[in-house]
Amino acid sequence: MIARPHVSPAPPIGKTFRMASYNIHRWAGVRGGKQYEPERAVAVIDEIGADVLALQEVLRPSVGDDPLRALAEHLGFHLAFVVTRLHKRGELGNAVLSRWPLAGALAIDLSFGRLERRAALAVRVSDGERHLQVAATHLALVDRTRARQVETLLGHPQLADGPTVLVGDMNAWRPTKASRALDDHFTARHHNANWPASFPVVRPVLALDRLYARGVTVVEMGAHISEAARRGSDHLPIVATIQLESQTS
Structure with missing residues (x-):
């Protein structure tokens, strides 16, 4: 689940760092379908300059090069990945890439039915002194299923304590039981009351893509808009500046 490509030495986690979430649309660019253009999403990721992604x-194609591993090598980042379902061209899932080491990676099954296979990837980002629990996910389209997924995430012991960020494509296209539960549970809101579209x-x-936090300060958050981002996927990435307070191990 955790891969260790060639990584660049990283300085300690600073008081603030950049974190991003990006639905890359199977490397298919904005047009989707059978398109396969990993370089478009990679160009956007280079623009973002996030420390945790x-x-x-x-x-991850079953034949040919693996763009995800190539991206981790390109950035010099640590990588964790969880499969949500098999695609006709390979494995489809969620990933976390980090400037700092990753540990304790865990797949949280969020599949409540046969139609939509879903999961969250929970992993600890740490430099040995400071740490942050990250859960990256892509929630269901159906409201009732999404509510059960959120209930599972909020009750999971790996997300119960310490500084935590839940991030990903929440499919929160309107207020629902699931979005209200997330708003009530995570109190570290960003500076703007509105989520970025x-x-x-x-x-x-x-505002499908969101970042919820507890035990840290979300200094600012917004969608990354550029010409490259308009071609890289059918979603814009969201980028947040996170402030992490001093910790004792």
Whole structure:
């Protein structure tokens, strides 16, 4: 689940760092379908300059090069990945890439039915002194299923204590039981009461992609908008500045 490609030596986690979430649409760019253009999403990720990155709809082909591992090598980052379902071209799932080491990676099964296979990837980001629990996910389209998934996540022991960020494509296109539960549970809100619109990329009006936090300060958050981002996926990435207080191990 955790891969250790060649990684660059990293300084200690600073008081603030950048974290991003990006649904990369199976490396298919904005057009989707049978398109396969990993370089488009990689160009956007280079623009973002995040220290910790959560990716959804990551396709790892069964034949040919693996763009996810190549991306980790390119960035010099640590990598964790969990499979949510098998795709006709390989494995599809969620990934976390981090400038700092990852440990304790765990797949949390969020599949409540046969139609949508879903999971969350929970992993600890740590430099030995400071640490942050990250859960990266892509929630269901169906409201009732999404509510059960959120209930599972909020009750999971790995997300119960310490500084925690839940991030990903929440499919929160309108207020529901699931979104209200997340708002009530996570108290570290960003500076703006409105979530940044991230979908569809051609005219973003829906705030599907979100970052919830506890035990840290979300200094700012917004969607990353650029010409490259308009071509890289059907979602815009969201980027947040996180402030992590001093900790004792």
